[in-house]
Amino acid sequence: MEDSTSGTRIPKACLTCAKAKVRCEPEVGGVDGICKRCHRLNKPCGFQTPGAHRRKTAPSLQSSEVSALEAKLDRMVALLAASDRSKDLSNASLSPGPAPSAPCSEDMHVPSEQEGQRFISIFINKMLPLFPFVPIPSQMTADQLRREKPFLYRNIVMVASQDAQRHRQSAQSIMQHVAEHIVLRGEHNIDLLQGLLVHIAWYITISRLPRPSLDASSENDFGAKPFRKISSQLDVLLHLATAQLSSLNLNQSVASLRNLNRPLSYMKAVDLHPNQIPERTLEERRAYLGCYYVSVILSLCVREVDTPRFSRYTDECCEALQEALEYPTDAFLVHLVKIMRLGQKIHYTVSANEMTYPVTLDPFLGMTIKSYQAELQELRSAYAPDHPGSEMILYRVALGINPASACADLPVTQLDLLFNLLEANKTFFLNFYSIPSSLLPILPFTVYCQFGVSMMTLSRLILYEGERVGWDPDYTRRTVDFDSTADVILQKLDEARAFLSSDVAERPEIFHRLVTRMQVMKDLHRKRLEAQAKANLEAPQEPLDFSFIFNLPTDAFFPYGDYATASALPEAPNYY
Structure with a gap:
């Protein structure tokens, strides 16, 4: 009413x-x-x-729409203002996303077209043959690569440059890009995956921190300063690259994806039926094999990480590349992957625990080693260049064999294994010496990891007391001298300074870092020799355990901390 x-x-x-x-x-x-x-x-x-039933009137639709439009207009004005400010700082943008807040970013140091082309030429001619998993067509221009794959372009510019200041600025900007686009936004594409692979491959040779200034307070007695591990950023980057593989479903064959009972998330997003999944491109196969290769190298030479096992799909990718041979480096790529596959098998079946537990040399171990020797010979005959990395992993088991466990009628003896290990070590250093000095500052971390393992293995061979099995440490010193090996590397590094471009404002940190590491290694080896000689002259006692220093990760020899002298070495047992 x-x-x-x-x-x-x-x-x-x-x-x-x-x-x-x-x-x-x-x-x-x-x-x-x-x-x-x-x-x-x-x-x-x-x-x-009266009027109790009157409902509260909601704001009119027209007024709410006006408020939303006003808010949207304010945001557009703010974005345009930010865009104008970024254009004042940089003439071009290498990747989408807001400009980093840090004053020194990659966008402030965009190379010119001519400079970018020079960096791409360095990458293709000098760096790609050592890590052939991200090839660039020779006819592709810098501007074309920057537009099609901006993240890969930024990483190539960073690793191909030999200026430490550019390294630091680029690394900071790239990590900001990774955090925003991969971690926060969850983006995944082949450009991000390839850029991460390039970043990981040359992680060690990139200057990331300012060169430390050491004062007298840092000069302490040996072992006074505790060992400080470096950041696990390399592990994080590797995990992000593996996650990109998984998000793009590049870690599985197309046949296995088509056999799934349910469509994958990305198929739903693009309304794609499993039967419509396109075949893998050679570019995608190389990216997958690159992740496999760096994972195995890191696991075998530095520390245990989650490593994908060699599968039928891995073999399928190798066969596709070997059949197509789209690039001249594809044959070497397949060879590297097969070598790492064999090294992975050896590690898990023969030498996984040789650094920690005594190994029993029995007929089964002898037959396993003979089998792997045959596989190594087959790989060597299939591809000419020697690659002794897997040989050292195979024969390194000799250093952990208990001499008392040997029995008669074995396929191999401990003395044979020690001799083969010395020859593999010698071959590695001869190959390393053959690398032009100009390439030393831009070697990928995969080479430096194997170099660190070879140096530690050589020191263990020289220190190994195997008179019971007929091993002569003096023969090892005459064959490959430790100090002389380190001095050759230092000489080649000194020669490499002459090949730096004249416009380089600051030499890469690798020059300072390698010199420091070589001196650290020489001091460590000398102290171990002195301690061993002193122990042999004194009354009989328990054998000295030198394994702690050889079990250190490669990070101990190529860190990014303030290690300048042997005073920064990890604390050692008081043997002397």
Whole structure:
């Protein structure tokens, strides 16, 4: 009912019935207008205030739309203002996303077209043959690569440059890009995957921190400063690259994806049926094999990481590349992957624990080693260049064999294994010496990891006391001298300084780092020799355990901390 004068709706139900949401009927002939329900239940019955049923009016649709448009306009104005500011700092942008807040970013140091082309030429001619998993077509220009694959381009510019200042600025900007686009936004594409692979491959040779200034307070006695591990950023980058593989489903064959009972998430997003999944491109296969290769290298030479096992799909990728040979480096790529496959097999079946537990040389171990020797010979005959990395992994087991465990009629003897290990070590250093000095500052971390393992293995061979099995440590010193080997590397590094471009403002940190590491290694080896000689002259005692220094990860020899002298070495047992 509505009031004719004011237009206000007058409620019919009493307060009690309205609250109970029941029908309110007036009592016919009753007193004081009490309704039937209130009279029956003996409840108070009162009238509602006129207008009580009026609903609160929501803001009009037009006003809310106007507010949303005004807010959107404000955001667009802010973005345009930010874009104008970034254009003042840089003439071009290498990748999408907001400009980094840090004052020194890659966008502030975009190379010119001519300079970018020079960096790509360095990468193709000098760096790609050592890590052939991200080839660039020779006819591709710098501008074309920058537009098609901006993240890969930025990483190539960083690793091909020999200026430490550019290294630091580029690394900071690239890591900001990784954090925003991969970690926060969850983006995944082949450009990000290839850029991560390039970044990982030359992680060691990139200057990331300012060169430390050491004072007298840092000069302490040997072992006084505790060993400080470097950042695990390399592991993080490797995990991100593996995650890119998984997100792009490049770690599985197309046949296995088509056999899935349910479509993958990315198939739903693009409305793609499993049967419509395209075949793998050679570029995608190389990226997958590159992740496999660096994972195995890191696991065998530095520390244990989650490493994908060699599968039928891995073999399928190798066969596809070997058949196509799209680039001249594809044959070497397949050879590297097969070598790492064999090294992985050897590690898990023969030498996984040789650094920690004594190994028993029995007929089974002897036959296993002979089998792997045959595989190594087959790989060597299939591809000319020697690659003794897997040989050292295979023969390194000799250093952990308990001499008392040898028995008669074995396929191999401990002396044979020690001799083969020395020859493999010697071959590695001869190959390393053959690398032009100009390439030393831009070698990938995969080469330096194997170099560190070879140096530690050589030191163990020289220190190994194997008179019981007929091993002569003096023969080892005459074959490959430790100090002379380190001095050759230092000489080649000194020669490499002459090949630096004249416009380089600051030499890469690798020059300072390698010199420091070589001196650290020489001091360590000398102290071990002195301790061993002193122990042999004194009364018989328990054999000295030198394994702690050889079990150190390669990070101990190529860190990014303030290690300048042997005073920064890890704390050692007081043997002397």
